[in-house]
Amino acid sequence: MELRIDRQALVPVVQQIVDALTGWLHHSEVQPGTRLPSVRQIARTNLLSQSSVVEACERLVAQGVLASRQGAGFLVAAPVPVVHGQREGPWFEGAEEHQRGRQGELRLGHGGLPESWRETDDLSYAIRQVSRTDMAGLFNYSTPLGLPALRQQIVKRLKPLDIDVEECRILTTAGASQGLDLIVRTLFKPGDCVVVESPGYSLLFELLRLHGVSMLEVPRTPRGPDVEVLETLLLKCRPRAIFINSFYHNPTGSSLAPVVAQRILQLAKSHGVLVIENDVYADLHSGPGTRLAALDDDVIYVGSYSKTLSSSLRVGFVVAGAEVISRLAQVKMISSMGASRFCESVLACLLASGAYRKLVQRQRQRLNTDREAALQVLEDAEWEVFGKPSGGLFIWARSQMSDYAQVRTQAQRFGVRLSSATAFSPTGEPSDWQRINVAYACDPRARAFFQATALDRPQAF
Amino acid sequence: MELRIDRQALVPVVQQIVDALTGWLHHSEVQPGTRLPSVRQIARTNLLSQSSVVEACERLVAQGVLASRQGAGFLVAAPVPVVHGQREGPWFEGAEEHQRGRQGELRLGHGGLPESWRETDDLSYAIRQVSRTDMAGLFNYSTPLGLPALRQQIVKRLKPLDIDVEECRILTTAGASQGLDLIVRTLFKPGDCVVVESPGYSLLFELLRLHGVSMLEVPRTPRGPDVEVLETLLLKCRPRAIFINSFYHNPTGSSLAPVVAQRILQLAKSHGVLVIENDVYADLHSGPGTRLAALDDDVIYVGSYSKTLSSSLRVGFVVAGAEVISRLAQVKMISSMGASRFCESVLACLLASGAYRKLVQRQRQRLNTDREAALQVLEDAEWEVFGKPSGGLFIWARSQMSDYAQVRTQAQRFGVRLSSATAFSPTGEPSDWQRINVAYACDPRARAFFQATALDRPQAF
Numbered sequence: 001m002e003l004r005i006d007r008q009a010l011v012p013v014v015q016q017i018v019d020a021l022t023g024w025l026h027h028s029e030v031q032p033g034t035r036l037p038s039v040r041q042i043a044r045t046n047l048l049s050q051s052s053v054v055e056a057c058e059r060l061v062a063q064g065v066l067a068s069r070q071g072a073g074f075l076v077a078a079p080v081p082v083v084h085g086q087r088e089g090p091w092f093e094g095a096e097e098h099q100r101g102r103q104g105e106l107r108l109g110h111g112g113l114p115e116s117w118r119e120t121d122d123l124s125y126a127i128r129q130v131s132r133t134d135m136a137g138l139f140n141y142s143t144p145l146g147l148p149a150l151r152q153q154i155v156k157r158l159k160p161l162d163i164d165v166e167e168c169r170i171l172t173t174a175g176a177s178q179g180l181d182l183i184v185r186t187l188f189k190p191g192d193c194v195v196v197e198s199p200g201y202s203l204l205f206e207l208l209r210l211h212g213v214s215m216l217e218v219p220r221t222p223r224g225p226d227v228e229v230l231e232t233l234l235l236k237c238r239p240r241a242i243f244i245n246s247f248y249h250n251p252t253g254s255s256l257a258p259v260v261a262q263r264i265l266q267l268a269k270s271h272g273v274l275v276i277e278n279d280v281y282a283d284l285h286s287g288p289g290t291r292l293a294a295l296d297d298d299v300i301y302v303g304s305y306s307k308t309l310s311s312s313l314r315v316g317f318v319v320a321g322a323e324v325i326s327r328l329a330q331v332k333m334i335s336s337m338g339a340s341r342f343c344e345s346v347l348a349c350l351l352a353s354g355a356y357r358k359l360v361q362r363q364r365q366r367l368n369t370d371r372e373a374a375l376q377v378l379e380d381a382e383w384e385v386f387g388k389p390s391g392g393l394f395i396w397a398r399s400q401m402s403d404y405a406q407v408r409t410q411a412q413r414f415g416v417r418l419s420s421a422t423a424f425s426p427t428g429e430p431s432d433w434q435r436i437n438v439a440y441a442c443d444p445r446a447r448a449f450f451q452a453t454a455l456d457r458p459q460a461f
Numbered sequence: 462m463e464l465r466i467d468r469q470a471l472v473p474v475v476q477q478i479v480d481a482l483t484g485w486l487h488h489s490e491v492q493p494g495t496r497l498p499s500v501r502q503i504a505r506t507n508l509l510s511q512s513s514v515v516e517a518c519e520r521l522v523a524q525g526v527l528a529s530r531q532g533a534g535f536l537v538a539a540p541v542p543v544v545h546g547q548r549e550g551p552w553f554e555g556a557e558e559h560q561r562g563r564q565g566e567l568r569l570g571h572g573g574l575p576e577s578w579r580e581t582d583d584l585s586y587a588i589r590q591v592s593r594t595d596m597a598g599l600f601n602y603s604t605p606l607g608l609p610a611l612r613q614q615i616v617k618r619l620k621p622l623d624i625d626v627e628e629c630r631i632l633t634t635a636g637a638s639q640g641l642d643l644i645v646r647t648l649f650k651p652g653d654c655v656v657v658e659s660p661g662y663s664l665l666f667e668l669l670r671l672h673g674v675s676m677l678e679v680p681r682t683p684r685g686p687d688v689e690v691l692e693t694l695l696l697k698c699r700p701r702a703i704f705i706n707s708f709y710h711n712p713t714g715s716s717l718a719p720v721v722a723q724r725i726l727q728l729a730k731s732h733g734v735l736v737i738e739n740d741v742y743a744d745l746h747s748g749p750g751t752r753l754a755a756l757d758d759d760v761i762y763v764g765s766y767s768k769t770l771s772s773s774l775r776v777g778f779v780v781a782g783a784e785v786i787s788r789l790a791q792v793k794m795i796s797s798m799g800a801s802r803f804c805e806s807v808l809a810c811l812l813a814s815g816a817y818r819k820l821v822q823r824q825r826q827r828l829n830t831d832r833e834a835a836l837q838v839l840e841d842a843e844w845e846v847f848g849k850p851s852g853g854l855f856i857w858a859r860s861q862m863s864d865y866a867q868v869r870t871q872a873q874r875f876g877v878r879l880s881s882a883t884a885f886s887p888t889g890e891p892s893d894w895q896r897i898n899v900a901y902a903c904d905p906r907a908r909a910f911f912q913a914t915a916l917d918r919p920q921a922f
Contacts (some may be wrong), residue, residue: 014609051613054627054628054629055609055628057629058606058609058629059604059605059606061606061629061783061786061787067783067784067787068627068629068783069783115596115597115600115601118596118599118600120596120599123592123599123600124592124593124599127588127589127592127599127803128588128589128592131584131585131589131592132585135576135579135581136576138579138581138584138588138771138773139576139579139584139771139772140576140772140773141772141773142773143520144520145519145520145522148475148512151519166515166529167515167519168515168518168519168522168535169529174635174775174797175798177795177796177798178796178797181795181797185646203795203798207795210795210796306798310599310600310803311600311601311798311802312598312599312600312602312603312801312802312803313801313803314635314797314798314799314800314801322522322529323528325522326522326528331671334638334642334664334667334668335638335639335642336635336636336638336642336775336797337636337638337664337767337772337775338775340635340773340774340775340801340804341772341773342588342771342774342804343801343803343804
């Protein structure tokens, strides 16, 4: 098996091997159960280290593409065993966040900030500081609700959003993901039914499926969920909860209008329905804006530092009433013995020093510039834009080309990787709308792609 | 409300407030719903900072002792809402690991190494190293199976235990707790039935209860679970799995005899039952010893670095067949987007440099000395010892005093806090056996306590 590996490329060799193996599997149409050549053989043929080949194969095992059997090396996997209640198909979209694009590809629909935007100095300084001074932070479990110093900082951060809480209503979590997981596993049971926005956050859909919770779709409008549809769903289907991504919504970039927020809460109250507000993009926003949790104490609010500071530290949080927090804390402790106290200390240090505030200020400025430029590029290419996001990472847009396959072809031609066509739908419905990450949209490859998808202007009448 | 706070004590002020409030609640027999004096008032009366009082109250909220209501401050809680399938009662024993003893108390039954044993230099150095050199580690999500460099090191570490695995069969987790949680939530469903050892690991019992999985008890003998009882249970009740803590078992300190290990695997095979081996104390052991996972590839093996290096980093791992690993990885990603890549890098660095190997060598030597001394103290006090542990943290023993309340009274008298009488039983059955942490057993307070519980020797015949 000969793999094309470019040692000069910026893409790590392991990723190149993953891509090359995937390509080989596609093109040669091998049957499940087929044994791959031995690791030693692949390594020797392609002048690679065996450990790189093993690492690449493992990633494909994690993706369900390969299987490994002791003594037999790697085999082409049978379709991945389906976890209870989970959609079949490839590794979920959320996992793509972990993977680099193929060689030289531009990840136009990527869910986070580009690596080049990340700033090391402050974070690295805080880490060294904590490692030198906080002995307990190096060794001990954190407290059940999370490090008090961190929760104090979170209280302060929530004040300008008009979310006025005491520390005891805040629970730190390993990213927003653990927050959502704790909420779903503690407050719902299999067979329960909840409302989710469509399009919406793919990992939430996977999580609900994992727990056997069924989903009702409410269409997302540029001002928030469609409240008329919501009302009908509440009347007809009696769901237990509504999940809403209030600000700079993933994937549409839209934000909740105050009047919509009010209406949602009215409806939720009168139908006795729980509201869960996902606000992980909050720090990409400054200035006025309505949060559901600011209007109603019963709203469960989920925040994160993964989008701005670091996805590696795994720190997020949940705000809820004391009884809910107590139940979530109990499940958090039983299932993970809490978050990393060291990571919590590092974050608390950055929040207290003001370094974090300045970091997100810089990110916002840069995103604002890029968003303006991106919207212009899209206008020039005559793409249809969903609302006109005032901030955040995403624009939701589609080409007016009638043949969607052609859009994908153009993307490939210019080395642009589009977001998954099905990931943002709770039911996996394909869509021709694209999540566009504004930080990538002005790359020359993206510009060339957008230009190529512009409708041909009439040459002459 | 006047609280007795000793500013010279080693116990942190917040913990003193927690203790004093708990004492006040017990002694004044206040009713649920009673409002506490305001934080400001408590702080002023006792010359404390308001933030210390708030922190203390929050800890009591997390323990379900207080509740907090916006606008109304802190109230005495109604009994904690019971999570589905969960035993009623106080905050589970595992959470005690988080809490310091009362003022000056010696935690004789503590589950970990004393803080004074923890060594900062190597860990702190590795943290600084990673923060300077590993840019991706600072910012990015880890890979689904966990950092390849760490898994490579885990492979090496497992070799001397005769567990010969490829990296693709290892999944890193946020401590052994997340490992067990992933196993339980992915492989079992509510209503399933499993075998657990009694006495055994309290957090596992809580976890199984949380998931609605019912437990059958197999008595732990000094050589492992009682295989005759196990056989009867397998025949009669058809459980789906057996959980076994093979080495330096918590709480008895006993280890699996090779012949018992063989028999367990025979029984498991013939009844088609899954074996889950918890070996979180593995690194406190060197020399020969049989692991179930070394004898059978189908055993799911759980390891951790929390007991030796740091509970703060939250790094553990699971070894299993490729199909199981793929399923666990999927649930891990959906529920937490993986472990902290930074923490994984730090651990990989310590393992690769050999610093970790030397650390656990020192810990073993120190534990060996302390264990010998502790066994002697227990012999002098004529305590009954369960087996005679050859290593690890724990001795399981009981006084021969017939009145168990008297043992507790003596412990209090000498400022010794004993382990919970009910936590190690799957059904919460009280026991007069004590988990004794050898690192604490030679403290003068412990010695005085043991002496006081010695049966009076006959004075004259």
